[in-house]
Every structure is written in structure tokens, then in C-alpha cells.
Amino acid sequence: MLETSARLLRLLSLLQAHRDWSGADLADRLGVTPRTVRRDVDRLRELGYPVNASPGTGGGYQLGAGAELPPLLLDDDEAVAVAVGLRTAAGQGIEGIGETSVRALTKLEQVLPGRLRRRVSALNAFTVPLLRAPQQQGLDPALLTELAGVCRDSERLRFDYRDHGGGSTRRAVEPHRLVCTERRWYLVAWDLEREDWRTFRVDRLTPRPPHGPRFAPRTPPADDLAAYVAKGVSTRAYAAQAVVRLLVPLEEAAERISPADGTLEAETERSCLLRTGAASLDVMVFHVMFMGLEFEVVEPAGLTDRIRASRDLLSRALERGERSEPGAPRERA
Structure with missing residues (x-):
């Protein structure tokens, strides 16, 4: 048999x-x-x-093609190649396939024998990828697969979390989903202490196993979790918030503005609304200007005042520069 x-x-x-x-x-x-x-x-x-x-x-x-996917049988070399490819896609946050890659990698690593896990780990540890948009800080795909596993199994997660200022706190959450942007990964979870949904940057957390116990999944905070996270990391997290009308079609704006910069909403065929945030209105001025698109402020009115003040400051600097150029007439004392 x-x-x-x-x-x-x-x-x-x-x-x-x-x-x-x-x-x-x-x-x-x-x-x-x-x-x-x-x-x-x-x-x-x-x-x-x-x-x-x-x-x-x-x-x-x-x-032939069937109603159900048959088991995929791979030899050792094929399994290593697939695992390395999935880890590369997951670790780089490649748009559109990052989260799918993590789910597939989680399933694959569960069935890899120890000898193949060592081969995959060695190849990843001693390979340096040269990609178009690498992450600013390396992220271990093993961490992503660990988080994907607790989300899948509905197990409580405890971890140390480092905030923007460098301080560390111990958190206990009910993990729900991983969300990736082009360069960063985020964990959407129910914070047990704060009794509310929170979004955590994955590169700032360190799991503290063992995980568990299991919990009954809650209704998520939004149907579109990608939009929910984008709004949180680009707008809600900042002290100063604004709505700016961009005088270009939504498709053109989306080519320049990432989800981390703000959320876009179509308005007319030739304009769209950008909702964004910054540490202050002064920082907001340059944040919007660096996008390189024609715009006008919708709210708050204070942003218009700060743009006007920045314009005057730049104008005075240009005038002083022109007076100091060789051959420029000098003012009499």
C-alpha cells in the first residue's frame, strides 16, 4: 500500500x-x-x-484544470526557489503581491523540512537584493510569517513596541491583518488595554512568544483596510491635518503620491482632493509643495497663511540674493 x-x-x-x-x-x-x-x-x-x-x-x-487546486509537489531545489522568491517579494513590500506572498510563504514554511529551511535561510542571509525601491530598513520575512500565522489562527499577540521617539511599551493585541505599502508593513489589531483598533509599524515591534490564547475575531474597523491604514499613517497620526485640491486628474496624482503621503479622492475629471497630515503647518507647506503639482488649499485657513508667510520669506531671500550679485547696484549708506 x-x-x-x-x-x-x-x-x-x-x-x-x-x-x-x-x-x-x-x-x-x-x-x-x-x-x-x-x-x-x-x-x-x-x-x-x-x-x-x-x-x-x-x-x-x-x-487538466479542475474545480480544486491539486497538491503542488516540488522537489528540493524547486521548494527553495519558491521560498526565496516569496521572501524577496514579502521583504520588499512589492505593491500588489506583498501580503499574498506572506500568506503563501507561511503555508510553505510549515511543510519545509529542516534541511530546506536552513538552505533558504542561508541564501537569504547572504544575498543582497538590488531592487528599484528597497526598504529603508531591513525587515525579516520570518517576522512577517509569524505575524501572518497569529492573524490566521486568531491568537493573541504580545510584543514590545518602539514609538517614533524611541520609547518602548509592552502591548497585548488581537491581531487581524497585515497591510503593506510600497516600503512598509503594518499590523492592524485590537489593542486589549486601550480597547480600540490600532495600527502598528511591523519594523518597530518585537514579538514576545508564546502566543495565545485564541480569540473570537472582531468586526474589522473598515471594509477597506488598505484605505484605513493609509489614512491613519498619512493623516490621523499627525498633529496638523489638511485637505488640498490638486488641479490634476486622480490618475496623474496617484502616480506621484503614495498611500503614505495621503489619501486621494476624485472630485472632477480634472481635479482631486488630497487628505494629508504633517507635524506642523509649516512642515505641511513643504510637504505639499514637494509633490510638484498645482494645488489650492481647501482647509484649514491657517495653511494658506503659512504658505503666504513662506512665499514672503522666499521673496525676501531672492531680493537679497539679487542685490549681492556682482554688478548689482549697491544701496547707499
């Missing part, structure tokens, strides 16, 4: 590796007769795997 089961797994692996196999080729690979191959194919069909067969000299066997 064990020999037959092992042979079925080997047959399934071969069917996944190649699009078409002749019966003779499969028999040669498995060390059995073509009749045994036909019986094994029938067993796979009974187990729910769609194996198509075409008769004749040019015919053969093919694994």
Missing part, C-alpha cells in the same frame, strides 16, 4: 511537471508497466484529479 501511494504521488508530480506524457514515458519513469500506469491514472481520477487521456500513437496523459 505504501509503495502504491508513493507511486501515485510521483505520478502526480510528473503530470504537473510536463504538459503531455505518453504512457510509455510514464511507465519508464515510474518503473512499471503501461497497464499499471493506466490503473494509477484511474486512481487519481477517483481521488478527484482531472487527468485527460488521448488515444493513438500521438496520444498521452495530461493533467
Whole structure:
């Protein structure tokens, strides 16, 4: 029975590796007769795997598309390659696939034998990626998979958290989801002490296992968690907040403004609203100007005053510079 089961797994692996196999080729690979191959194919069909067969000299066997994803069978080198690829995508926060990569990596690392885990860890530890937008600070993918696991299993998480000023606190939360931007990862969780939803930067937390106990998941703070986190890290977290009308279409603004800079909302075909935050209104002036887009202030009125003050300051600096240029007329004492 064990020999037959092992042979079925080997047959399934071969069917996944190649699009078409002749019966003779499969028999040669498995060390059995073509009749045994036909019986094994029938067993796979009974187990729910769609194996198509075409008769004749040019015919053969093919694994078809089914309603359910069959088990993915990988050899050692393939498993290492997949794990390294997923870790690279997860660690760099590549837009659109980062969170998916973490979920897949969590599942894969659960079934990797120890010898393969060591190979993956060594390859990641001694490889330096040169990518378009690397993170400002390295983030261990193992931390991401650990957090993804407690979110999946609904286990309480305890960790040390370092705030912006460098102070450290011990937190206990019910983790809900991981959210990634182009460069950063965030954990959305229910803070047990503060009895409210909080967003934590993953690079600032250090888990303190063991994890648990398990909890009943709560209703999340928003249907769109990406928008919720974007608003929190770009607006709610700052003392000064503003709404600015950008005089360009939403699509053009989105090419220059990341979720960490603020949240965008379409207004007309030629304009959109930016909701953003900064440490102060003076900092806000330069934050908006550095975006390089035509704009006007919606609120607060104080931001307009600070822009006017910055304009006057710059104008005076230019005037003084022009008077000090060689050949410029000098003022009489």
C-alpha cells in the first residue's frame, strides 16, 4: 500500500511537471508497466484529479484544470526557489503581491523540512537584493510569517513596541491583518488595554512568544483596510491635518503620491482632493509643495497663511540674493 501511494504521488508530480506524457514515458519513469500506469491514472481520477487521456500513437496523459487546486509537489531545489522568491517579494513590500506572498510563504514554511529551511535561510542571509525601491530598513520575512500565522489562527499577540521617539511599551493585541505599502508593513489589531483598533509599524515591534490564547475575531474597523491604514499613517497620526485640491486628474496624482503621503479622492475629471497630515503647518507647506503639482488649499485657513508667510520669506531671500550679485547696484549708506 505504501509503495502504491508513493507511486501515485510521483505520478502526480510528473503530470504537473510536463504538459503531455505518453504512457510509455510514464511507465519508464515510474518503473512499471503501461497497464499499471493506466490503473494509477484511474486512481487519481477517483481521488478527484482531472487527468485527460488521448488515444493513438500521438496520444498521452495530461493533467487538466479542475474545480480544486491539486497538491503542488516540488522537489528540493524547486521548494527553495519558491521560498526565496516569496521572501524577496514579502521583504520588499512589492505593491500588489506583498501580503499574498506572506500568506503563501507561511503555508510553505510549515511543510519545509529542516534541511530546506536552513538552505533558504542561508541564501537569504547572504544575498543582497538590488531592487528599484528597497526598504529603508531591513525587515525579516520570518517576522512577517509569524505575524501572518497569529492573524490566521486568531491568537493573541504580545510584543514590545518602539514609538517614533524611541520609547518602548509592552502591548497585548488581537491581531487581524497585515497591510503593506510600497516600503512598509503594518499590523492592524485590537489593542486589549486601550480597547480600540490600532495600527502598528511591523519594523518597530518585537514579538514576545508564546502566543495565545485564541480569540473570537472582531468586526474589522473598515471594509477597506488598505484605505484605513493609509489614512491613519498619512493623516490621523499627525498633529496638523489638511485637505488640498490638486488641479490634476486622480490618475496623474496617484502616480506621484503614495498611500503614505495621503489619501486621494476624485472630485472632477480634472481635479482631486488630497487628505494629508504633517507635524506642523509649516512642515505641511513643504510637504505639499514637494509633490510638484498645482494645488489650492481647501482647509484649514491657517495653511494658506503659512504658505503666504513662506512665499514672503522666499521673496525676501531672492531680493537679497539679487542685490549681492556682482554688478548689482549697491544701496547707499
